[in-house]
Amino acid sequence: MSALVNGIGLVFAALSVKPLLDSLIPPPPAEKMTNIKVLVGSSGQSGGAEPSIHLFDFVGKTVGFHQSNGNKIDLGTGHDIQIEHKGSGSAQTEYISVIQGGNDGLCISAITVTTPDGVSYAYYGDAGWMCGAHWYYGNTTVSASGDGGIYQPRCIWVDGDGTSGITTKAYGIHLPSFIANDLRVGYYNDHNDAMCNAKPRFNKYDDLSIQDSIPYFNKQMFDLSTLMDYSKDDTLNSQYYSTEPTEWNLFIGGFFKDKREVAEAERLQKMRRDAAPAIADKPKRANQGSKFKGKLVVSQQSAHSAKELCESKTSVGPDFVSTAEGVFCDMSEHKTWPLCTKAAQNNCFDQVKKQLKATKRNAPRDENGQILPNKEYDNVEHW
Numbered sequence: 001m002s003a004l005v006n007g008i009g010l011v012f013a014a015l016s017v018k019p020l021l022d023s024l025i026p027p028p029p030a031e032k033m034t035n036i037k038v039l040v041g042s043s044g045q046s047g048g049a050e051p052s053i054h055l056f057d058f059v060g061k062t063v064g065f066h067q068s069n070g071n072k073i074d075l076g077t078g079h080d081i082q083i084e085h086k087g088s089g090s091a092q093t094e095y096i097s098v099i100q101g102g103n104d105g106l107c108i109s110a111i112t113v114t115t116p117d118g119v120s121y122a123y124y125g126d127a128g129w130m131c132g133a134h135w136y137y138g139n140t141t142v143s144a145s146g147d148g149g150i151y152q153p154r155c156i157w158v159d160g161d162g163t164s165g166i167t168t169k170a171y172g173i174h175l176p177s178f179i180a181n182d183l184r185v186g187y188y189n190d191h192n193d194a195m196c197n198a199k200p201r202f203n204k205y206d207d208l209s210i211q212d213s214i215p216y217f218n219k220q221m222f223d224l225s226t227l228m229d230y231s232k233d234d235t236l237n238s239q240y241y242s243t244e245p246t247e248w249n250l251f252i253g254g255f256f257k258d259k260r261e262v263a264e265a266e267r268l269q270k271m272r273r274d275a276a277p278a279i280a281d282k283p284k285r286a287n288q289g290s291k292f293k294g295k296l297v298v299s300q301q302s303a304h305s306a307k308e309l310c311e312s313k314t315s316v317g318p319d320f321v322s323t324a325e326g327v328f329c330d331m332s333e334h335k336t337w338p339l340c341t342k343a344a345q346n347n348c349f350d351q352v353k354k355q356l357k358a359t360k361r362n363a364p365r366d367e368n369g370q371i372l373p374n375k376e377y378d379n380v381e382h383w
Contacts, residue, residue, distance in 0.1 A: 006180040007110070007122035007142075008188065017180040018143040018151050020122045024078060026114040032085040034064065034093050035114045037078040041107035041125070041138030041155025048072065048106030051158060052210045055083055056095035060216035060244035062087030067210055068101030078112075085116075092117065095200070097214050098158065099170040105159035105291055107317070109138040109152070113175060121175035128156035129314075131196035133204055134166045136317035137297070137304045139383040152301070157316055164291040165316045170208035172215070177201045177222070184227040191232055198235045211246050218242040292318040292331065294376060296354065299383040300324060310336045319375070321351065330356075330373060354380065 006017050026035035034055055040048075050073050055063035064083040073079040093115050098108070107125075114120045124142065129135040133156040143151035159166035177195075188195040196202060200215045208214075219240050222229045229235050295318035306322035306329040309315045320329040321339070328337045328349035340348035340357060350357050356372045 007124045008127050008178050008180045008185060017182060017185055018124065018153075020110075020112060020120075020142060021144060024110070024112055024122075024142060025120050026080065026112055028114055028118045029082060029116055031116050033116060034083045034085070036066075036081040036083065037110075037112045038073065038081065038098075038108060039078050039110040039112075039140050039142065040073055041109045041136060041140060048104040049100065049102035049160070050079060050081075051101045051106060051108075052099040053081060053083060054097040054099070054210055054212075054214075055085075055093040056097075056214065056216065056244075057092060058094045058216070059218075060095065060213055060242060062213075062244075063093050065210055068099075070102040072104065073106065092119070094176055095172065095174055095214060095216055097170055097172050097205075097208060097210075097212070099208055099210055100158040100160040103160040103163065105157050105164040105166050105316075107136055107138070107155035107157050109140045109155040110142050111173075121179065123173050123175065123178050124153040125155045126153040127178060127195070128171065128202070129154045130192065131202050131204070132314055133157070133171070134168055134314050134316045135312070136315060137299065137301075137309065137320070139299070139301070152303070167206050168204045170205040172199070172203040172205065172208075174201045174217070179227060181227050184222075187228060194229060194232050194235055199238070200241055201235070213244045213246055215241040215243050292316075295319070295379045295381075296321065296377040297381050297383060298323065298351070301383055304383070307336055310334045318379075318381075319377075321349070328356075330375075332373065 006019050008018070024037060024039065026037045029035045036053055038051065049070050050068045052066060052068040054065040057063050064085045064087055066081050066083045093113060096111070096113065098111060100106070109125045111123045112120065125135065125138065135154045135156050138155040139152055141150045141152050156171070157166040158168055158170060160169060200217045203214070217240055219234070221235050221240070234240055297318050298321040300323050302324045304322055304324070306320050306325055306327040309320050310329040310331070311334070315331070317331060319331050321327070323339070326339045328339060330337065337347070337349045337356060338344065340350045346357060348357055349355070354377050355375055358372050
């Protein structure tokens with residue numbers, strides 16, 4: 001099995017070193033192959049279409065790719081993908097794009113990668129959450145300690161059509177930038193922009209296809225022994241970012257029938273890139289979306305805060321109850337309500353009936369006169 005793999009996780013809202021469970025590390029593949037494992041956020045609410053994956057080497061050349069078949073990922077398990085090396089890039093994958101596989105949104109807690117030489121990487125959803133990705137809580141355990149402590153990262157969403165309130169279609173990740181040690185974790189905690197605002201390191205895409213290349217660093221950005229950036233200014237300077245042209249010949253026969261179709265795809269790609277805004281808009285509060293109607297998650301985990309979920313502009317998913325907080329989060333309105341107790345039976349959420357209770361039975365309004373939303377759940381999951 002591979003050596004210890006440390007990923008960048010989260011403890012009490014601060015980044016931390018989190019070793020990956022051995023069982024989640026993909027085994028070393030055969031020559032000219034790379035093994036991927038995709039871990040979804042939970043056993044029942046965040047499964048969706050299998051993503052497409054594109055692998056790139058240290059100078060942005062294609063190593064290989066996997067086109068999603070659109071099938072739904074098995075819930076509660078790691079989904080394995082093996083990618084054959086067929087591009088001009090070297091055997092060593094450093095960059096990866098993870099792309100929506102259809103219109104059924106997928107929430108990813110972790111992605112683990114093992115290359116032919118046995119090098120393994122782990123990327124956790126909490127790092128994406130820190131960088132403004134659409135997110136939800138997860139109950140997939142990726143790390144455990146000898147004292148019984150477990151680590152269950154948030155998951156981050158990708159979706160094809162945005163109907164679930166998720167606008168992100170893909171992520172680009174520089175895997176070596178998320179190898180964790182105490183120095184790097186401290187640096188990212190103090191300098192969030194070094195982790196989130198350097199496009200080759202991590203980037204969210206509202207429009208990216210399997211054929212598209214992603215930016216790479218055109219110089220070595222960090223010391224290989226300490227994992228510390230040589231210069232944060234250089235890391236954030238687009239002068240040191242480059243993008244390789246798409247190797248269109250790799251897609252003939254699979255994605256495109258002939259060179260004429262390739263030429264049209266290349267033209268459309270250029271139009272998309274030319275139209276892309278130079279500066280991303282500030283995040284707007286996401287809508288709940290039809291995917292989550294009638295679904296409720298009830299969590300006993302103290303790390304899962306219904307208040308935090310409701311107050312976040314980027315959270316997306318089913319309605320949520322935190323029994324530890326005694327709070328219900330209505331994700332359609334991003335509004336919190338206390339759970340009903342023997343002492344408090346009005347303007348609260350009844351856990352037994354799974355309904356909001358008003359001050360008066362014949363007047364379903366809250367204390368401010370607002371009409372209470374009618375909640376009906378046919379899918380309730382307990383964590």
